[in-house]
Amino acid sequence: MLLEIKDLSVEFHGMRGTMKALHNVSLSVDKGEIVGIVGESGSGKSVTALSVLGLLDKNAVVTSGEIRYAGRNLLALGKKEKQAVRGKQIGMVFQEPMTALHPTMRVGKQLAQVIKRHRGVSGQEAERLAVHALREVHIHDPELVARKYPFELSGGMRQRVVIALAMAAPPELLIADESTTALDVTIQHEILKLMKELSERRGTSIVFITHDLGIVAQLCDRVAVMYAGEVVETGSTADVLRSPQHPYTQALLHALPDLADPDEPLLAIGGEVPDLRRRPAGCSFASRCSRATEECRLGKPRLEERKPGHEVACWKGADGSHG
Amino acid sequence: MDDMIRLQQVHKQFGKGKQLVTAVKEADLAIRRGEAFGLVGESGSGKSTIGKMLIGLESPTAGAITYLDRPLWDKGQYRSPRPGEIQIVFQDPQSSLDPRMTVKDIIVEPLHALPSAERKEKGTQARLVSLLRRVGLKEEHLSRHPHEFSGGQRQRIAIARALITDPSFLVLDEPTSALDVSVQAQVLNLLKELQKERNLTYLFISHNMAVIRYMCDRVAVMYKGHIVEVGPARPMFREPDHPYTRILLSSLPSVYEPSVPAGGFAEPAADGGANACSFYSRCPSRQNACLQAPAFAEKETGWSSACHFRGGRAHV
Numbered sequence: 090m091l092l093e094i095k096d097l098s099v100e101f102h103g104m105r106g107t108m109k110a111l112h113n114v115s116l117s118v119d120k121g122e123i124v125g126i127v128g129e130s131g132s133g134k135s136v137t138a139l140s141v142l143g144l145l146d147k148n149a150v151v152t153s154g155e156i157r158y159a160g161r162n163l164l165a166l167g168k169k170e171k172q173a174v175r176g177k178q179i180g181m182v183f184q185e186p187m188t189a190l191h192p193t194m195r196v197g198k199q200l201a202q203v204i205k206r207h208r209g210v211s212g213q214e215a216e217r218l219a220v221h222a223l224r225e226v227h228i229h230d231p232e233l234v235a236r237k238y239p240f241e242l243s244g245g246m247r248q249r250v251v252i253a254l255a256m257a258a259p260p261e262l263l264i265a266d267e268s269t270t271a272l273d274v275t276i277q278h279e280i281l282k283l284m285k286e287l288s289e290r291r292g293t294s295i296v297f298i299t300h301d302l303g304i305v306a307q308l309c310d311r312v313a314v315m316y317a318g319e320v321v322e323t324g325s326t327a328d329v330l331r332s333p334q335h336p337y338t339q340a341l342l343h344a345l346p347d348l349a350d351p352d353e354p355l356l357a358i359g360g361e362v363p364d365l366r367r368r369p370a371g372c373s374f375a376s377r378c379s380r381a382t383e384e385c386r387l388g389k390p391r392l393e394e395r396k397p398g399h400e401v402a403c404w405k406g407a408d409g410s411h412g
Numbered sequence: 413m414d415d416m417i418r419l420q421q422v423h424k425q426f427g428k429g430k431q432l433v434t435a436v437k438e439a440d441l442a443i444r445r446g447e448a449f450g451l452v453g454e455s456g457s458g459k460s461t462i463g464k465m466l467i468g469l470e471s472p473t474a475g476a477i478t479y480l481d482r483p484l485w486d487k488g489q490y491r492s493p494r495p496g497e498i499q500i501v502f503q504d505p506q507s508s509l510d511p512r513m514t515v516k517d518i519i520v521e522p523l524h525a526l527p528s529a530e531r532k533e534k535g536t537q538a539r540l541v542s543l544l545r546r547v548g549l550k551e552e553h554l555s556r557h558p559h560e561f562s563g564g565q566r567q568r569i570a571i572a573r574a575l576i577t578d579p580s581f582l583v584l585d586e587p588t589s590a591l592d593v594s595v596q597a598q599v600l601n602l603l604k605e606l607q608k609e610r611n612l613t614y615l616f617i618s619h620n621m622a623v624i625r626y627m628c629d630r631v632a633v634m635y636k637g638h639i640v641e642v643g644p645a646r647p648m649f650r651e652p653d654h655p656y657t658r659i660l661l662s663s664l665p666s667v668y669e670p671s672v673p674a675g676g677f678a679e680p681a682a683d684g685g686a687n688a689c690s691f692y693s694r695c696p697s698r699q700n701a702c703l704q705a706p707a708f709a710e711k712e713t714g715w716s717s718a719c720h721f722r723g724g725r726a727h728v
Contacts, residue, residue, distance in 0.1 A: 129592035130563075229679075273454035274619065275677065278663035300592065303665030330667055344597035346622040348649060348661065349668035355626065357601055358594035361562060 090157075091294050092118040092141065092262060097154035099136055099145065106366040110136045111318045113154070115392065118262065123288055123295040125305040125326070128315035129341075131362055134298045137315070138264050140164075141296075142181060143171040159261070177207050180255030184267040186247035189254075190239040196250050197223075197235025200257060207258040222253045226283060245276035249283070256287060263288075266298045281308050302345060306330055311398075314338050317362050317373035320392060324399030334401040336378045372404065380405050416581060416613050417443040417466065422475035424461050435461040437637040437690075439475070440708065448607060448614040450628030450645060452621055452660070457634040459617050463583040466615065467500045468492065479581075495525040496577025503586035505566030509558040516540070516554040519573045526577065534576060547572045547602060564595035571602070575610070585617045600627060621664050625649050630714070633657045638690045639708065643715035653717040655695050689718070697721065 099111040111133045118124045126134045139145050141156055143163060156163040163174065175181075183189055191199050200219035205212060216235075223231035226249040239247055248268065255263055265284065269277040285308055288295050297308055305312050305326055313323040314335065322335040333339045343356040360377040363369055369376070371386040378385065385404050392400040424436040436458040443449045451459045464470040465477060468490035477484045479493050492498070499522070502508040509518055519540065523531045541551050547568040558566055567587060574582055584603065588596040604627065607614060616627050624631055625645050632642040633654065641654040652658045662675050677694040684692035689702045701720050708718040 129594060274621075274663040275454065275659055278665075279676065281665070301665060302593075302667050306667045307665040341593060342667065344594045345667065346597075346600070346620075346626040347667055348622045348625060348664060349666045355597040355601060357598035359598075 090117050091120045091122075091159060092116075092296070093157040094137070094141070095155050095157070097137070097140060097156065098152045099133075099140060100150050100152055101146070102148045102150065108365045109318060109368050110149075110365060111140070112368065113391075114315075114318070114320055115154075116313050116320060116323070118294050118296055120261070120294055121288065121292045122311065123285070123297060123309045125309035125312040126296065126298045126315060127300065127302060127305050127312055129300060129362070131317070131365070132315040133318035134315050135266055136318075138181075138266050138296065138298055141264060142175055142179060144175075176203070176260070177258045178260050178262065180258060180260035180263045182248075182251050182255045182263065182265040182268040184270050186244065186251045186271075187239060189251045190247060192239055194238070195235065196237055196239060196242070200235070200250070200254060203254055203257045218257075222257055223250070225256070225287070226250075226253045227279075228253075244272055245280065248272060248276075248280055252280070252283065252287075256291075256293070259291060260293065262294045262296065264296045264298070267300070268297070269304070270299070270301075277304075284308070302330065302341065303347070314341070317368075318365060319373055319402065321374065321402050322400065323392065328396070328399045334395055334399070335374075335403050336380055336405070337374045340377075372402075414445045415442040416445045416480060417441070417615075418476075418478045418481075419462070420476045420478075422462075422465070422477060423473045424458070424465065424470060425473045434637055436465075436472075438708075439639050441632060441639065441642065443613060443615060444630075445613055446611060447630060448616055448628045450624035450631035451615060451617045451634065452619065452624050452631060453634035454619060454660075456636070458637040459634050460585055462634075463500065463585050463615060463617050466581075467498055467583050495527075496522055497579055498581045498583070499574035499577065499579040500583040500585060501567070501570050501574050501587045504590050505558075505563060505570050506590070508570055509566055511558055514555050514557060515544075515549075515569055518558070518569060519544070519576055522573060522577050534578065540576075543572050543575060546606075547575075548598070562595075563591050564598060567591065567599050568602070571599075571606070575606070578610075579612070581613045581615070583615045583617070586619070587616075588623065589618065589620065596623075603627070621649065621661055622666075633660065636690055638718065640691065640719070641717040643712075643717075648715065653711055653715070653722065654691075654719050655697050656691050657717075659696075689720075 094114060094116040097111055097114045101108045101110055114137055126137060128134045151164055197216060197219045200222055201215040204210065204218045205215040220231045220235050223234055228234050228249055269280050272280065281304065284295060287293060299305060309326050312326050312329050313320045316337050322329055322338045329338060333342060340358045344358055346355060358377055363373055363376060371388055372390055375381040375385040390402045390404050392402045394400050419439050419441040422436055422439040426433045426435055439462065451462060453459045461470060465472050471485055471488050482493065484491060520535050523535050544551065549565065549568055588599050591599060606612060616624065618624050628645045631645045631648060632639050635656045641657045649661060652661055659675055659677060675696060678696040681693050684703045687704055689705045692698055692702050706718050706720045708716055710716045711722065
């Protein structure tokens, strides 16, 4: 197992109280695997990614759990050691490519800097490799693009450059947080194809964080569905999307307009996500769940295996009986 | 045909000289009374500019826009048929609601444009409360400020503000794009119900084809300022005529098996020249014939596209 997150809990201390952003999150990523983390805003998917990268804000406290990467506990590392892992072993691609690039430095130079640092080659060699890295992400005329500034590139081109930067070291694991959300669908389609291809060719593992179940279906081998800071269901993409077991996953699929879906009316999920400052004692989804009973409000269900590799945190069986 | 809105050869240009950008070119459209008309396209395609020209925020550079056969724009002046007849809901309820105003002030603000008798009649507390309840909010919310609400609730406030004047026509510009899936479904269903109850006509602008198909009867697809295809939403999304519509549909990631087989842009080709089809340089099925731009022509009743070929395939 390349990355293993076990029972990770994270709290944020703020002026208006303590927010429990993550509660006992467990997740694993194998070598060469693409794992999706899907959830709505506030579900904790980005906090999970930032914890792995060691980029949590100062007011965040990890209250339990560990993050094992290639056998080492990342949470126990010092600042210097973390920096060595970040970028070199774990690359990252965020949502807005413009903020990830240096605005007044030519694209080729930015890439060359990263390559020089991580691979220890000469400046000239780094510049040659930078052009090669741009070609790898299917940029036409990489020599020309290397001499451009980020503002001269389109959104899709910028995101390709950011991917080239993240893959430059080259890392074993790439964490992509809503990396295609700011892009047009046709460009998104091309970027997703590119990421899948890079993963297959180099054996890079990817954690892809998204709110879009369609992207999960297209890209990911496995998926973890998060709700209110907890993983509520995890399994192979086919299992989770074709036979979802958790009421939240089921509701999410019913609420999603989909071109290939029969013309059913969308079923909205009533109510709202619970306030993370006052986490309910029982299941976090109970207040919005049509199948919730007294036991759901009293005790918190843990992830349990329903079939090999398919885990669900729910007191009820798929048919509403006791699981 | 009972057309409510008609656009004829509408152009919109911004800037001048080197900075000149043509946002909308030769747009012809008709929106029928009582329908939900979808406008889909990627960023920069000109879809929001069309919405803004209908509501009076941008004036067309050339061409005619009529509302119930009367011109909406006359010599650069917006001639509203009746104040509050045409209203808009924007994408981001975070920035479209004044943070210092109470919910009540926000919702009744459009009434200031109305004659005083009508303002009094439409601004009664009873009417306000019933409208608020209808969009899924509570009476006690009236004295609160926007920051106290979630994204979905804020969009409900924006919808109530649009409805307070009893409009006939609503421009909905990406009304659910900033919302989570579960909340989006609530707002879409609310908009569907309101349309039926109040006999509203919608122009629904979105980049999301799945949302458009769920909401709309007919749809227009825009590419770089051109309307490339207009037709009935369901059949058109099953078998798109224009190659760009096809690419757009096959790019949208689906949870299920894709309904339109995957296909992408062609490698950019040299510009075909001033007379070429607007999609020439990226079209996967371009031919020599495409160096001469196709007319925007009706292929079946109520279904038009700007392509020399049927279904993007090379037979005429």
